[in-house]
Amino acid sequence: MTSRPGAGARRSARMRIAGVPVRFRASxxxxxxxxxxxxxxxVQRIFPELGLLAYAVALGYALLLMLSVLAHELAHALAARSFGWPATEIELNLWGGHTEFLAHRATPVKSLAVSLAGPAANLVIAGLGWYFSxxxxxxxxxxxxxxxxxxxxxxxGVFNLLPGLPLDGGRIVESAVWGATGSQDRGLRAAGWGGxxxxxxxxxxxxxLVITGVRExxxxxxxxxxxxxxxxxxxxSESIKVANARLIRSR
Incomplete structure (x- = not known):
């Protein structure tokens, strides 16, 4: 689940949410x-009385995951929009999802804010769910x-905060190094190694865990x-490759 600046829409969208095209890949x-x-x-073991309806509950698991990922990506898109960066597409796929947007005059602080928006949305939802439960x-x-x-x-929310690309936490590393060195490419390379x-x-x-058998x-x-x-x-690795190429060209 990542935000990806600089890409344009490449495919027709199946639907729009908050004005942002959303595509569900077959995966x-x-x-x-x-x-x-x-x-x-x-679910059948927990609620044997449900019978085959247990699979409908399991489908609810899948829908909840979809909504969680969608909330994550929409948060990225809306945060980007607040800086005047139009989101071109949200895609949900095998690995979760990503948001594509056009970043104009990006800064470390703006990049950091957009990156944190996704995990923050998930943690807020988790907190509200825990409170109301x-x-x-x-x-x-x-x-x-x-x-x-x-x-x-x-x-x-927590997994995406891990400090390495392509996770959102990688953008935190990128923004920190970018702010310290003045070079976004150095930040990108550091975040790639973090990944x-x-x-x-x-x-x-x-x-x-597998070898010791501490937990099955x-x-x-x-x-x-x-x-x-x-x-x-x-x-x-792709982030490192792109960063190295840009740094070589800038010499």
Whole structure:
């Protein structure tokens, strides 16, 4: 879930929200289907009386994830718009989503504000969900869905704050180095290396858990973690490549 400045709209949008074109890639529907198949049996174990309706509840999981990601990306788009940077498209895909916008006269502070808007939106939603879950005595499926809303938004918000591109936390690193050195490209390179460090730490932590057996880790979690790490490494490496090329040209 990242904001990506400088790109233009390349495809026709399926819908618009707050004036921003929103596209759902086919891979997003594959993710939704996988969530239903993975969590349907889990819901059945919790509420055996539901029968096959448990899969409808699992579909609710997928819809809540979609809304959480969409809120994240809309926050990026609206923050960018506040600086006069028009958002050209929000895309939801296999890896979550990204927002494309045209950044004019960007500064470290503006870039930082746009980057923080997404995680902030998720953490606010998680906080509100937690507050209202304590305010009302919910039970059954309603309580479960509220818990999922809180957990999903908290995880999306915190994960995106990790300090490395292509995560939003990488833009924080980029803005800090950019402000200190006056060079956005140096900031971009530092954020790319930060992304590589994040991947190494994530995979190392996963390996420790699997090898030591401190906590049982399912094969699905391992596969997803490796796939996400691959995606993050690719994005971080591309950022480093672009930054190095720009720095060489500027010499």
């Amino acid at each position: 997003w529907f594959l993710v939704s289907g996988a969530i239903v198949l993975l969590f349907g049996p889990q 304590g305010l009302f005595e919910l039970t059954g499926v309603a309580a479960l869905l509220v818990q999922v809303t809180v957990l999903v938004n908290f995880m999306v 590589r460090v994040v991947v190494v730490l994530l995979l190392s932590g996963l390996a420790v 880790i399912s094969l699905v979690v391992v596969v997803v973690a490796v796939m996400v790490s691959f995606f993050l490494w690719q994005g971080a």
